[in-house]
Amino acid sequence: MTSRFHKFIKVCRVFPLGSLALAMPALSDMQSLDDADMAGISGQSGITLEMDLEVGASQLSYFDDGKGIHLENFRIGTSEAEQGPASHVIKIDIEDDASLNLDYLVDNRRIEFRDITLDGVPGRGMGGVFFDHSLAGNFRIRSGGARSAAGTTFDSVFSMTDGRLGYRTNGNEVFLDDITMNVEALGITLDVVGQGLEINVPRVTGSYDIGAIRHSGNPSNHGRSRDAQSGQLLPSYGGLSGDFDLSTRFGIAGGGRNGEGFRIDNETTIHSANFLYIDDGNALGFRDITGRYNINDLRVDVTDDWAGRRALGLTLGSLDGELAIGGIEVGQANGGTDRASFGQINLDFLFIDHAYNGRSYTNAAYLQGGGHADAGPQGLQLAAEWSLGNADLSYTEDGNRLIFSGIQSWGRGDITVNVTRDEVRNGTRFYDGLRIGFESLRGGYRINGLRVGDDNAPLQGGTELLLALGVYPSYEFDLDGHITLGAGGADGAGLTINSDIRIRDGRAAIIAAPYNEGQGERSQKGLWLTDLDYDAHVRDMTVDVTEEGLAIIKGEAWSTMDVGNLRVGDKAGGKSFGRFVVQKYETGSSMTVIPGGAGAVCAGGSGSSSSSCEASGGRWEDRGDEGVTIRLKQIFAKAVSESRKNAFTWETNRRRSGGAPVSGTGTQLVLNDIYTSDGDGSGSNSFGIQTDLAVDVYQTKVVKKTDGPDALGVSGARGDEKIMDPTRAAGYRYVSSPSSAQRQNRPLGFAVQAQSQFKELSINNIDLVHPTGGAQTMVYGVKMQNVNINANLTATPIP
């Protein structure tokens, strides 16, 4: 253990980590009292200190193997002005058991540093952080830890009000505003164990409210709710609210991944938690959260990343955990009972070193200063590598559970974070908000298969079901671009998103077989969009939580998906159907995601009751209160340029170069300038294509199509129904005339009730394009009018 770390441990034994700033507000800053100060000390049973405190340091540094990281312009003082002290009142008592008891009041204090810099990187910083708060609390220290009498035990209870936590780069800031928080943590123990510290928090409970998350693009503002010039409230992303009941244990030891540094291990159990995102009185709630996670061998070093860039390195041995969300709901924020539920989510995960497609990945993040090169000197650059070795994600609604099993994800690249304002700076267009940039981020994910019912059910195919929710079963990509999250929705609080995303050399599966059926990993067979280039742009897309659900309104969106080869079989070597290009241009399209699925449905017939439905030949199904309904309005605009239009191109017979077909050299079929309109000749285009999709996890009727044994050797006759039966080796059997009870054990799948309608959809022209002969128009216009399609579909995974 280094001598520097010995000193750190001695400090920690007096001031436990985490509680240092909140619960021990003045001890580290104690100074000698003059006569005037002494006049403020009163009381018979202890000492009361009343202090106006301001502390400043131009630089606080930490050195690791001679490499430094620095907090610049550190300050503790009042939060109400840029300068001046904060008031502290501390009552100190020695109790009968020799414990030290501190009652404290802190009024409007700000703890701040203006930048974080690294040695050897002049002129670039990670940005500044400020933390405002008033505190009232109690802190008690007594001797004796969990491991030995040499340890220490702490109790901490406090209430925080007027809280504000902000991140600032280049004069722009995003901050949590109007934070109130109550925390109780009793019996915290601190022991020296081996070469490190062990901190055990047997129970910490609390609640919090964050009134708003605000953005400011005005450099004159600094941690204020209102704009300095206009006096108007700064725009808000919405608020947060929640409570928690946790147990946690930390181990902290000296020694980084290389030389000096820290090692951190942590075990945390979430006994209960609730989390609400609040937007103008409506809440998206994640309720009844339980779980646990273990951080194993997290090392913190000041070091260089894989490209030799100086960074604060966080390298992880492994992270595993489980998370259960008892209900994802939308409803009124303040105690309203009118809530609707999407259902429940369970997640098991393991981040660990692993090889994918022949290349090994670890879990590491290297924090560097600067952010996007054109955004200014301050920002955060994250050289990140991740390896999600395995995860199972299950979705349960109305008691029916589907498990997406064997999820893996990997990648490496740079992620930049800047708080930006609406401007063109150094030739790059920025928008108001928190800008998350992606620079040469090469990553991917894949899903092994589905399990239905429980974790031990047989692995099945069917991940294609996720396409109904717009998710590919497998995707590899090279990503550049940004998503800028602005404050303020369509009305009041919410999000405004501007985004430019570019994917190169992508491989996305439309259909994908498992990558591991128990005999080791293998190349996934499927139907693949390969050699995929995708450019997508979104302007002024708003996201709001409404009484109904999550409402997303696109201002203007355009994209080009260029699939170099649509391959069947192997994603690299499978034969190709040719090249496909899909261009989209939408203005004013919207999507609302609503909790609750189809409810009671007459499948295959018509009728509003069980009897009338069955009389019409249909099947009456009550799919319950939970599920997901997606309400889409897609307004396809008429072409305004070659890059902003709706078109579809299929190209084959391309000339080859180096064995690979060259795009643009073959024969093309082009459906050009596809657009919607209201069909009245006025040119109005407000109706678009309106689609309602209600998706439930529900029992589906699966009928055997041929006599004899099936793919898993289970015998049955043509027309027999598949009935799940855990007593059978395959997990199911075939029944010729299932009883009512047996029908309750039909296999689970996705049940989709859909309605799609449009007034008019036009294709301006359909051309055949020859590489030398040019374009020949084959069809001079297509118009479809007054279309209303209703569908009841069930999709079930098959082994």
Place this chain on the structure above:
Amino acid sequence: MMWIRIFSVVLGFIGLVPAGAMAELDRLTDEALSDVSGQGGIYLSGDISINENGGPIDNSYYGSCEDANKKCGARFAYRLKEDGGWMVLDDIRGNFAFEGLTLRVRSVDSGFGGDGQEFDSDVVEIGLPNIVRFNDVRFKIAASNEARPTAPNFRQTDILSVQMQGDVVMEGNMLVFPKGNP
């Protein structure tokens, strides 16, 4: 709509398969498939109706299905000459249902009377439902001088009406695979 998109992507390939290649392929039984690995997929059932209760336009031409003076079906028009007339499928309505349409990717490297070994490639397999039930599916084939029936001087000549009712038996698998220079 999403499922319709998926169907449209897959079914779009059907017309692209060389007829000669398809003719030599026979249906595999479930048992024959039992030694084929990596064949997970999905099984689809359902019913789809088009303009069963009319469409979204209400004007002088389109309206309620209860109104004998108006049409409540969908309309599809296209033209092959720049200034020519329009071929029209008009008043499209109906309902069809199917059970057991399957979709998966699999390798064909045996069977088919020995052709499978020579073929030795991956295919998209669309397992046809045994029965597709058509219920009152109807449309008219017509010729028109305008795409929109509400245009001034609109004239249309109905050529014939089609109505389909009953079951269509569709057995076996449709195998879709690339052929030729992509």
